[in-house]
Amino acid sequence: xxxxxxxxxxxxxxxxxxxxxxxxxxxxxxxxxxxxxxxxxxxxxxxxxxxxxxxxxxxxxxxxxxxxxxxxxxxxxxxxxxxxxxxxxxxxxxxxxxxxxxxxxxxxxxxxxxxxxxxxxxxxxxxxxxxxxxxxxxxxxxxxxxxxxxxxxxxxxxxxxxxxxxxxxxxxxxxxxxxxxxxxxxxxxxxxxxxxxxxxxxxxxxxxxxxxxxxxxxxxxxxxxxxxxxxxxxxxxxxxxxxxxxxxxxxxxxxxxxxxxxxxxxxxxxxxxxxxxxxxxxxxxxxxxxxxxxxxxxxxxxxxxxxxxxxxxxxxxxxxxxxxxxxxxxxxxxxxxxxxxxxxxxxxxxxxxxxxxxxxxxxxxxxxxxxxxxxxxxxxxxxxxxxxxxxxxxxxxxxxxxxxxxxxxxxxxxxxxxxxxxxxxxxxxxxxxxxxxxxxxxxxxxxxxxxxxxxxxxxxxxxxxxxxxxxxxxxxxxxxxxxxxxxxxxxxxxxxxxxxxxxxx
Amino acid sequence: xxxxxxxxxxxxxxxxxxxxxxxxxxxxxxxxxxxxxxxxxxxxxxxxxxxxxxxxxxxxxxxxxxxxxxxxxxxxxxxxxxxxxxxxxxxxxxxxxxxxxxxxxxxxxxxxxxxxxxxxxxxxxxxxxxxxxxxxxxxxxxxxxxxxxxxxxxxxxxxxxxxxxx
Numbered sequence: 001x002x003x004x005x006x007x008x009x010x011x012x013x014x015x016x017x018x019x020x021x022x023x024x025x026x027x028x029x030x031x032x033x034x035x036x037x038x039x040x041x042x043x044x045x046x047x048x049x050x051x052x053x054x055x056x057x058x059x060x061x062x063x064x065x066x067x068x069x070x071x072x073x074x075x076x077x078x079x080x081x082x083x084x085x086x087x088x089x090x091x092x093x094x095x096x097x098x099x100x101x102x103x104x105x106x107x108x109x110x111x112x113x114x115x116x117x118x119x120x121x122x123x124x125x126x127x128x129x130x131x132x133x134x135x136x137x138x139x140x141x142x143x144x145x146x147x148x149x150x151x152x153x154x155x156x157x158x159x160x161x162x163x164x165x166x167x168x169x170x171x172x173x174x175x176x177x178x179x180x181x182x183x184x185x186x187x188x189x190x191x192x193x194x195x196x197x198x199x200x201x202x203x204x205x206x207x208x209x210x211x212x213x214x215x216x217x218x219x220x221x222x223x224x225x226x227x228x229x230x231x232x233x234x235x236x237x238x239x240x241x242x243x244x245x246x247x248x249x250x251x252x253x254x255x256x257x258x259x260x261x262x263x264x265x266x267x268x269x270x271x272x273x274x275x276x277x278x279x280x281x282x283x284x285x286x287x288x289x290x291x292x293x294x295x296x297x298x299x300x301x302x303x304x305x306x307x308x309x310x311x312x313x314x315x316x317x318x319x320x321x322x323x324x325x326x327x328x329x330x331x332x333x334x335x336x337x338x339x340x341x342x343x344x345x346x347x348x349x350x351x352x353x354x355x356x357x358x359x360x361x362x363x364x365x366x367x368x369x370x371x372x373x374x375x376x377x378x379x380x381x382x383x384x385x386x387x388x389x390x391x392x393x394x395x396x397x398x399x400x401x402x403x404x405x406x407x408x409x410x411x412x413x414x415x416x417x418x419x420x421x422x423x424x425x426x427x428x429x430x431x432x433x434x435x436x437x438x439x440x441x442x443x444x445x446x447x448x449x450x451x452x453x454x455x456x457x458x459x460x461x462x463x464x465x466x467x468x469x470x471x472x473x474x475x476x477x478x479x480x481x482x483x484x485x486x487x488x489x490x491x492x493x494x495x496x497x498x499x500x501x502x503x504x505x
Numbered sequence: 506x507x508x509x510x511x512x513x514x515x516x517x518x519x520x521x522x523x524x525x526x527x528x529x530x531x532x533x534x535x536x537x538x539x540x541x542x543x544x545x546x547x548x549x550x551x552x553x554x555x556x557x558x559x560x561x562x563x564x565x566x567x568x569x570x571x572x573x574x575x576x577x578x579x580x581x582x583x584x585x586x587x588x589x590x591x592x593x594x595x596x597x598x599x600x601x602x603x604x605x606x607x608x609x610x611x612x613x614x615x616x617x618x619x620x621x622x623x624x625x626x627x628x629x630x631x632x633x634x635x636x637x638x639x640x641x642x643x644x645x646x647x648x649x650x651x652x653x654x655x656x657x658x659x660x661x662x663x664x665x666x667x668x669x670x671x
């Protein structure tokens with residue numbers, strides 16, 4: 001590891017404007033984490049056009065802040081209302097809300113914030129050591145390796161999501177097909193443009209992300225708009241006592257490690273990590289029956305895990321150029337917009353961006369800890385804003401942002417159409433995540449595949465015979481076997497959680 | 506973010522969306538098959554080439570094949586389980602109305618500028634979709650448009666088509 005670039009990364013992270021964008025990012029992240037409805041992927045997608053005019057480092061620092069900030073915010077509603085703002089904080093609701101009912105919401109939120117901080121920070125330190133090594137290995141990758149790597153990425157995101165595997169495969173294929181629109185990457189032949197110039201340059205990634213995630217989610221929520229408002233229980237200060245800390249410190253340690261490891265795996269991410277961490281805590285507890293009735297370890301473990309995973313999921317994006325989940329796919333797009341290709345070359349070509357963003361996360365986590373302990377009350381008050389008021393405002397911002405990309409009203413119609421597609425996909429049980437990820441990786445996958453076929457003289461078996469790509473193929477095959485097993489474990493876990501959730505009432 | 510896990514943890518939440526019927530499950534598989542068939546047909550119009558010298562049509566053809574295969578798989582697998590789609594409700598009309606309104610909004614943008622369509626869109630959405638009061642809808646619509654004008658046109662210098670100039 002090159003220490004001078006790490007240190008100059010700190011200098012970048014602590015430039016006053018980057019501190020400001022970091023603060024802005026984590027605050028927005030915490031807000032959307034508190035508000036159910038818009039997730040981090042949608043929020044980042046909507047804000048993409050605004051980041052056009054920013055400096056690359058500042059833009060990515062802010063967008064990354066939204067992502068990990070949302071993990072903190074989602075916890076608040078999980079504990080207080082049993083309404084998880086984010087999927088990764090669902091399992092926190094079990095014991096967190098039980099504690100809140102016993103009048104211990106304050107300590108629960110305090111432990112959650114501290115666990116999140118430790119998990120996130122530990123993960124950044126590990127990332128700083130592992131990412132350079134991984135990028136070093138990846139520098140030797142050629143088209144064949146990238147073909148297999150992109151396939152692994154798409155496969156894992158498709159299968160580790162919540163939908164059925166075959167439907168994710170269909171959604172991913174549709175995303176690949178949409179990526180074909182435009183000029184052929186190697187020969188320049190127009191494809192699927194239906195004769196219009198509007199489609200000749202292909203469809204901008206921002207449009208796809210804003211349509212499917214942004215407009216799609218708003219339209220989907222519109223259908224179920226008669227949700228009753230829930231009363232927010234009162235709570236004291238979010239400061240845990242000594243006993244809570246002693247009970248949860250080992251859980252925080254275990255959760256951080258679990259989260260870091262699962263976060264690196266494409267598609268693993270924060271949700272999976274929090275579920276596994278909960279299971280680990282329950283198994284290692286002396287008295288597992290306390291879980292679901294207000295065990296503080298049941299808050300500490302998953303919370304440190306989901307933050308550690310959120311941080312380590314940056315590793316595949318920043319070192320291999322393969323986004324590990326839907327939010328990372330949007331960040332991939334954000335980097336491309338800035339003219340920066342995420343991948344093994346990122347660390348050497350743009351050390352200021354890489355280390356600036358990574359080191360800003362220390363600051364971001366610290367800011368979140370400082371913000372969340374005294375300001376939780378303020379964020380909770382945001383819950384009183386009606387979703388019906390937020391939705392049209394978000395739509396207007398999305399539309400203005402879309403127009404500003406190319407000063408083109410056709411793009412607005414495209415976003416609306418893709419929004420309807422996103423809504424239809426959700427209704428028919430397709431997840432938009434694999435679609436968007438496949439769209440992002442589509443041109444890389446096609447170009448690498450075609451280049452490899454030329455190098456190999458049309459012999460597909462060369463993929464297996466070359467040592468590096470052969471190893472990756474082995475990993476791909478292994479995941480095809482392992483992932484369904486993991487899914488089975490998780491389904492059982494969720495079923496257990498459901499049972500306990502009902503019993504706890 | 507409302508997925509199976511959320512619902513699991515919510516437990517008592519009664520509003521789990523109703524699952525769609527068998528027809529909807531079959532449609533979910535038929536759409537990829539159709540899409541794949543059309544894409545395959547269009548790919549043949551381009552040059553397919555060979556595995557050694559792939560033409561522009563080869564990759565879309567492979568993807569089209571994947572679509573058709575996964576669509577058939579969906580029909581075979583999920584038509585029996587029938588649990589992973591959501592039934593369309595009366596709310597679907599609101600969704601379609603919103604999308605239609607947005608399309609009109611987008612078409613007016615370059616003709617009359619962004620101010621008037623934005624006020625109208627916000628007002629209609631707040632009053633009819635979110636069921637805010639007339640007064641509240643009117644105030645919010647005008648206020649949000651003014652803030653957007655200040656933020657995007659004056660603040661961020663975004664070249665939006667607009668009527669009012671300073």
